[in-house]
Amino acid sequence: MAAPTPTSPLAPTRFPDLPPIDGVRFAAGAAGVRYQGRTDVMLALFDRPAQVAGVFTRSKCPSAPVDWCRAALAAGRARALVVNSGNANAFTGSAGVTTTAAVAKETAQAIGAAPGEVFQASTGVIGEPMDPGPIVRALPALLAAARPDGLMDAARAIMTTDTFPKVAAARVKLGDVEVTINGIAKGAGMIAPDMATMLSFVFTDAPIAAPALQALLRKSVDRSFNAITVDSDTSTSDTLLIFATGAAAARGAPEIDDDADPRLAGFRRALDKVLLDLAQQVARDGEGARKFIEVRVAGAATRRAAKRIAMAIANSPLVKTAVGGEDANWGRVVMAVGKAGEKAERDKLDIFFGDLRVAHAGKRDPDYSEAEASAYMKKKKIVIGVNVGVGTATAKVWTCDLTKDYVAINGDYRS
Amino acid sequence: MAAPTPTSPLAPTRFPDLPPIDGVRFAAGAAGVRYQGRTDVMLALFDRPAQVAGVFTRSKCPSAPVDWCRAALAAGRARALVVNSGNANAFTGSAGVTTTAAVAKETAQAIGAAPGEVFQASTGVIGEPMDPGPIVRALPALLAAARPDGLMDAARAIMTTDTFPKVAAARVKLGDVEVTINGIAKGAGMIAPDMATMLSFVFTDAPIAAPALQALLRKSVDRSFNAITVDSDTSTSDTLLIFATGAAAARGAPEIDDDADPRLAGFRRALDKVLLDLAQQVARDGEGARKFIEVRVAGAATRRAAKRIAMAIANSPLVKTAVGGEDANWGRVVMAVGKAGEKAERDKLDIFFGDLRVAHAGKRDPDYSEAEASAYMKKKKIVIGVNVGVGTATAKVWTCDLTKDYVAINGDYRS
Numbered sequence: 001m002a003a004p005t006p007t008s009p010l011a012p013t014r015f016p017d018l019p020p021i022d023g024v025r026f027a028a029g030a031a032g033v034r035y036q037g038r039t040d041v042m043l044a045l046f047d048r049p050a051q052v053a054g055v056f057t058r059s060k061c062p063s064a065p066v067d068w069c070r071a072a073l074a075a076g077r078a079r080a081l082v083v084n085s086g087n088a089n090a091f092t093g094s095a096g097v098t099t100t101a102a103v104a105k106e107t108a109q110a111i112g113a114a115p116g117e118v119f120q121a122s123t124g125v126i127g128e129p130m131d132p133g134p135i136v137r138a139l140p141a142l143l144a145a146a147r148p149d150g151l152m153d154a155a156r157a158i159m160t161t162d163t164f165p166k167v168a169a170a171r172v173k174l175g176d177v178e179v180t181i182n183g184i185a186k187g188a189g190m191i192a193p194d195m196a197t198m199l200s201f202v203f204t205d206a207p208i209a210a211p212a213l214q215a216l217l218r219k220s221v222d223r224s225f226n227a228i229t230v231d232s233d234t235s236t237s238d239t240l241l242i243f244a245t246g247a248a249a250a251r252g253a254p255e256i257d258d259d260a261d262p263r264l265a266g267f268r269r270a271l272d273k274v275l276l277d278l279a280q281q282v283a284r285d286g287e288g289a290r291k292f293i294e295v296r297v298a299g300a301a302t303r304r305a306a307k308r309i310a311m312a313i314a315n316s317p318l319v320k321t322a323v324g325g326e327d328a329n330w331g332r333v334v335m336a337v338g339k340a341g342e343k344a345e346r347d348k349l350d351i352f353f354g355d356l357r358v359a360h361a362g363k364r365d366p367d368y369s370e371a372e373a374s375a376y377m378k379k380k381k382i383v384i385g386v387n388v389g390v391g392t393a394t395a396k397v398w399t400c401d402l403t404k405d406y407v408a409i410n411g412d413y414r415s
Numbered sequence: 416m417a418a419p420t421p422t423s424p425l426a427p428t429r430f431p432d433l434p435p436i437d438g439v440r441f442a443a444g445a446a447g448v449r450y451q452g453r454t455d456v457m458l459a460l461f462d463r464p465a466q467v468a469g470v471f472t473r474s475k476c477p478s479a480p481v482d483w484c485r486a487a488l489a490a491g492r493a494r495a496l497v498v499n500s501g502n503a504n505a506f507t508g509s510a511g512v513t514t515t516a517a518v519a520k521e522t523a524q525a526i527g528a529a530p531g532e533v534f535q536a537s538t539g540v541i542g543e544p545m546d547p548g549p550i551v552r553a554l555p556a557l558l559a560a561a562r563p564d565g566l567m568d569a570a571r572a573i574m575t576t577d578t579f580p581k582v583a584a585a586r587v588k589l590g591d592v593e594v595t596i597n598g599i600a601k602g603a604g605m606i607a608p609d610m611a612t613m614l615s616f617v618f619t620d621a622p623i624a625a626p627a628l629q630a631l632l633r634k635s636v637d638r639s640f641n642a643i644t645v646d647s648d649t650s651t652s653d654t655l656l657i658f659a660t661g662a663a664a665a666r667g668a669p670e671i672d673d674d675a676d677p678r679l680a681g682f683r684r685a686l687d688k689v690l691l692d693l694a695q696q697v698a699r700d701g702e703g704a705r706k707f708i709e710v711r712v713a714g715a716a717t718r719r720a721a722k723r724i725a726m727a728i729a730n731s732p733l734v735k736t737a738v739g740g741e742d743a744n745w746g747r748v749v750m751a752v753g754k755a756g757e758k759a760e761r762d763k764l765d766i767f768f769g770d771l772r773v774a775h776a777g778k779r780d781p782d783y784s785e786a787e788a789s790a791y792m793k794k795k796k797i798v799i800g801v802n803v804g805v806g807t808a809t810a811k812v813w814t815c816d817l818t819k820d821y822v823a824i825n826g827d828y829r830s
Contacts, residue, residue, distance in 0.1 A: 057753075058754075058756070059750070059753030059754055060752065060753045060754075060755070060756065060757070060758070060759045060761070061749050061750070061752055061753030061759065061761045061764070062753070062761075088746075090746070090749070091746060091749045091761070091764075091774065091777065091778060091779075092778055092779075093762060093776070093777045093778035095778065096778075125746060126746025126747070126749055126750060127745060127746040127749060127774065127778070127779050128746075128779070129778070129779070236749065236750055236753050317732070317817075317821070317825070318825055321821070321822050321825035321826050322825065322826070324822065324826050325825070325826025327826065330542060331503075331505070331506060331540060331541025331542040331543075332541070334476050334505070334506045334541055334542060334651065335474070335476070335541060335651055337475065337476055338472075338474030338475045338476030338477070338651050339473075339474055339475075340475070341473070341475065342475070343475070344475045344476065346475070346476045346477075346506065347508060349476070349506075359506065359542065361508065362506065362508045363506060363507055363508030363510065363511075363542070363544070364506075364507075364542050364543070364544065402732075402822060403822060404819040404822045404823065406732070406736070406822075407736050407739065407817060407818060407819045407821075407822060408819065410732070410733055410736035410737065410740070411736050411737070411739050411740025411742065
């Protein structure tokens, strides 16, 4: 692992309150999977089976825990979640499968559950055989320590090159009853579109059945975790799971089993907000990041085209290095629009940095001021706006700048 | 422009001889388009109309000279080629079109040709209006200075962030007559797949008709310029043109008008070699490059799948920073194979660094030696081999490592 990096200048200035959620307890421990002197394993323990939904990496080489979770999701019930950092248990062949099965079996035995009710995720080095021993030996202490207010410790235990723990929370009415949504995430590199992020776990006491949860999650992820990128590299391990304990039913919250239920409107907005908050925090903690970048595309032929153009801009090393260098190099935005392969009218293209229109109708804006643009580029958050001039579809995505620190962090991550 | 960069450590140790080609003369000059104290414009002058073929960027925002050349290619005859560095004349609206037309008109008048017989290319900053004045004023001196052995000077005049001029040459029999193929190229950043490189111009005295030349070029480019990447960013200006003066006909070379003519076999191989040589030189001069990387993919379902997987590896910032850090981080190769979205058998995957098999059948090779792998990573040329285990198709692509110098060069290119 690289030497400790100072906290990202883009980190939130304070952490939100994380109100305890009935029915789930958390613990973190130092199992010594790879790191020493820090926590590296977390447990979430559900007092009764929770409803669970998830989305995973689209990698053709997924990790053993991703395969495990995909299979376990069929039943849609969770009693525990075990997550470690330091080793991704990816590309570890049949030994990786054995490790995952062993952790599930030991956890299930200890709590009187079925192995398929134990969800798992692992993050860290790829291709290193992972011994289940350290995690199994840490289990008794984790089970004893689990408590309702342990989520922040859990968020810290799953960090790798992250410089801050990522947490988000929302309270919202379901029927007449207030329910809570708490989420955590980790991820700083190997972050790319069309997937969930490295790891994110969301917990709620709302009584929502697994199929409805799954539908909510799929819709929400398109505009949150699937709208961020750090380096265009899709991980083998990306996992986003949401667990609903249903404990709010005892307080009179309605039980929901259809994602089209109109009573879900507020919950849906709150979930979108929590996921977007977590996803943006991942981009804000992108390896080496000093600028947070929002890309807004309008005037595209379709939503899909808008997003592809936005991602072409957000993934362009030349755009990202220009932002890092505080250079208002909008010509590189033109390049990125051009390479996206989607319909665009060169001679109708408008480009904005923040509120400054730098290009209009296919050429430099007549009112363009290099001094104004340069002053804008000194901000910590840079908004790049593009109108491609062919339709009405829009998209927003988020990323960070590309700096020498990204190269430094990734030139010696393993050593 | 960034401060002068030292010559890439991957530059060829010597330049090849460039034997003069009958029927074409070259000149370079200092027009002052943007740079001072160096040449920035080149002229190629054909004594009689040359046959011409070309391929261009697939950008949806192509430069004005790219639009100009595409239109001019319909006639397939060239009397002159004018190329400048310092300004790409891209995203310059109708002013850009006017500039291109003005350069063509002035050149054509001076040599008694039609404007459509004047080919053009521009490379440099995007979005900056380009005044034709400096080029037009430089024309008389260029016309007077043009000489058969001026190609190396021309190669230097079109450099931007390049650290060395890129030239390649071949002599080959066409029928019983020896013909020559000379080529030049420029490009170091904004280099990505599915296109020609930034700029490359190839000249031959072989009497080959434009449609046959075009067919030869299209086939050859897929395994040369379309098989390299520096930073995944496709330029607005990529242009590859080949000019055939036909002068070898006077020495008895057969006139060829069909690309399936069996007499072309040797010429085709020689052309492939020249284009591959130039394309690899572009990757060797990738901005900030210290390592030249060859990616070989085998065992893929189709040629297209093999190339997509190879490009996913070659474009991965995490693979490229690992090579830059001399870290044998083959887990990132697994990640890149996984994200390519093509069929791959995780549990049959083999990965090689040079001759060292580091992963076998979906996990770390039992004979893997970190010491051997680390020693290999110190080489200047790194060969990453992957067998994806599902079929028989193969592909090879070339790139360079990602270093802090890439970030430095691109953080202040405009300033």
